Amino acid sequence: MDSPTLVACPDCDLLQRVPVLAPGESAHCPRCGNVMRSSRPDSLNRTLALTVAAAVALLVANAVPMLGLTAAGREASTTVLGGVQVMWQEGQPVVSVIMLFAAVIAPALDIASMLMILLAVRRPPAPRWVSTLLRLCQIIRPWRMVEVMLLGILVSLIKIAELATVITGIAMWAVAALIVLLAAMSSSFDPEEVWLRVEWAQGREHHHVPGGAA
Amino acid sequence: MMSAAWRSAAHLGLLSCEGCGLLSRAAEGAGETHCPRCDAKLHLRKPNSIQRTWAFVIAAAICYIPANLLPVMTTITPFSKSEDTIMEGVVLLWSPSSWPLSVVVFIASVTIPLAKLLALSYLLTTVQRGSIKSTRERTRLYRIVEFVGRWSMLDVFVDTFVVALVQLQPLMSVEPGPGVVFFAAVVVLTMIAADSFDPRLIWDQDEVNHGQPS
Numbered sequence: 393m394d395s396p397t398l399v400a401c402p403d404c405d406l407l408q409r410v411p412v413l414a415p416g417e418s419a420h421c422p423r424c425g426n427v428m429r430s431s432r433p434d435s436l437n438r439t440l441a442l443t444v445a446a447a448v449a450l451l452v453a454n455a456v457p458m459l460g461l462t463a464a465g466r467e468a469s470t471t472v473l474g475g476v477q478v479m480w481q482e483g484q485p486v487v488s489v490i491m492l493f494a495a496v497i498a499p500a501l502d503i504a505s506m507l508m509i510l511l512a513v514r515r516p517p518a519p520r521w522v523s524t525l526l527r528l529c530q531i532i533r534p535w536r537m538v539e540v541m542l543l544g545i546l547v548s549l550i551k552i553a554e555l556a557t558v559i560t561g562i563a564m565w566a567v568a569a570l571i572v573l574l575a576a577m578s579s580s581f582d583p584e585e586v587w588l589r590v591e592w593a594q595g596r597e598h599h600h601v602p603g604g605a606a
Numbered sequence: 607m608m609s610a611a612w613r614s615a616a617h618l619g620l621l622s623c624e625g626c627g628l629l630s631r632a633a634e635g636a637g638e639t640h641c642p643r644c645d646a647k648l649h650l651r652k653p654n655s656i657q658r659t660w661a662f663v664i665a666a667a668i669c670y671i672p673a674n675l676l677p678v679m680t681t682i683t684p685f686s687k688s689e690d691t692i693m694e695g696v697v698l699l700w701s702p703s704s705w706p707l708s709v710v711v712f713i714a715s716v717t718i719p720l721a722k723l724l725a726l727s728y729l730l731t732t733v734q735r736g737s738i739k740s741t742r743e744r745t746r747l748y749r750i751v752e753f754v755g756r757w758s759m760l761d762v763f764v765d766t767f768v769v770a771l772v773q774l775q776p777l778m779s780v781e782p783g784p785g786v787v788f789f790a791a792v793v794v795l796t797m798i799a800a801d802s803f804d805p806r807l808i809w810d811q812d813e814v815n816h817g818q819p820s
Contacts, residue, residue, distance in 0.1 A: 399629060400615035400622035400627075402622065402627070403745055403806065404614070404741075404745060404805065404808070404809040405615050405616055405622065405806040405809060405810075406612055406614055407613050407614065407615050407617075407618065423742075423809070424742055424745045424809070425742065425745070426745075426749075458767070459767065461771055461772070463774055463777065464774070466777070468771055468772075468773065468774065470767065470770040475766040475767050475769070476766070477770075478766075478769055478770040478773065479765075479766050479769060479770070479782060482781050482782050483782070484782045486790065486791075487762060487765075487766070487782065487786055487787050487790050490759075490790050490794065491762065494759060495763075520645075523626065523643070523644040523645065524644075527625045527644060527646060530625065534752075534755075534797060534801070535756075537756050537763075540756055540757055540760055540763060541763050543710070543714075543760055543763075544759075544762075544763025544764045544767060545763070546707070547699070547707050547711060547760065547764045548763075548764045548767035548771070550704045550707055551698075551699065551764065551768055552771055555772060555778065556774075584627075587626045587627070587628070587643065590643065590644070592643045593640065593641065593642060593643060594642035594643075595642070596642075
């Protein structure tokens with residue numbers, strides 16, 4: 393097998409060989425210090441388990457109220473989607489769409505794609521759409537802002553507490569669980585394991601990368 | 607390790623895929639090269655990185671002004687109507703019990719966007735001047751900029767939840783102000799700016815001075 397251990401650092405383009413890692417080890421670029429690869433034991437199975445849990449947390453986080461308030465005998469509560477809807481009605485469609493994407497669509501796309509990727513790679517070679525999905529995941533990930541949302545919820549709690557009595561919803565705890573699960577997913581997932589199992593777009597035989605250069 | 611022995615992939619005419627990390631040889635002639643494994647378009651460096659990054663930095667800097675001067679939140683009661691900018695929101699949150707959150711909002715909403723704009727301008731000017739100093743530190747600065755950017759969305763989430771909940775007409779209601787869309791724009795534009803910048807440009811000059819044409 394032509395081992396693709398000769399790689400270039402994505403941050404400084406230095407050519408280097410990434411050694412085989414023992415559990416707990418990680419390889420750093422000797423020039424700029426970037427983490428090139430970390431050992432992730434049993435990566436695909438662990439990540440799959442965490443992704444299933446994250447999917448459940450995401451569903452709960454969006455289905456039940458996030459927070460509520462009571463003031464002068466009246467009660468109100470909102471979900472994430474409720475907040476998005478009110479922003480739209482109040483004349484902020486752009487902000488509303490950004491919130492919808494960062495809080496709901498991006499995490500949902502990420503979790504759904506990861507589920508499909510992890511199931512598809514169980515029988516290599518994985519079909520080509522797996523590559524497309526994995527690249528999609530990499531592109532959306534910075535826009536998935538669940539942890540920023542939780543801090544935002546905490547700040548709004550304090551702000552509203554000055555005006556009314558606040559009630560915390562179950563969704564808040566689901567969001568907290570989702571954050572932990574998403575973080576665990578990214579620290580257990582080794583994308584290289586997937587890239588080694590996908591079917592190549594142009595066929596391996598046409599690829600000649602000098603294994604002995606540098 | 608001797609720095610003279612350090613070679614970049616570009617130096618040897620190798621392209622590193624931004625999607626899957628596979629190294630490929632650049633195609634002969636001017637044609638586009640696609641990654642043989644994941645089919646992503648391959649570039650030696652991100653195309654027009656400097657111009658694109660400047661464009662987004664300047665656009666974000668312009669939006670930063672109305673984002674801070676225009677109100678982001680309007681509180682309406684039967685007796686009064688008060689409009690708060692981001693900074694006024696930070697001041698309102700300042701109390702003996704909630705001052706830490708006030709500090710967090712100030713850092714996320716005021717300091718981080720400004721620091722990002724300054725950091726990206728600094729990275730762009732040093733690359734354009736061909737600086738070879740503190741390459742490692744500048745790469746680290748870039749990684750920080752990439753990492754913290756999303757936290758500026760905090761205030762937009764706060765706005766969304768407060769507006770969604772406090773709809774107790776005619777007693778009290780909160781509406782989003784015109785500043786919030788500019789604020790969200792600053793965050794989105796600086797995130798795209800950071801993504802457009804290619805940190806490998808920081809290191810290219812170093813190699814030019816070690817006697818590399820190309």
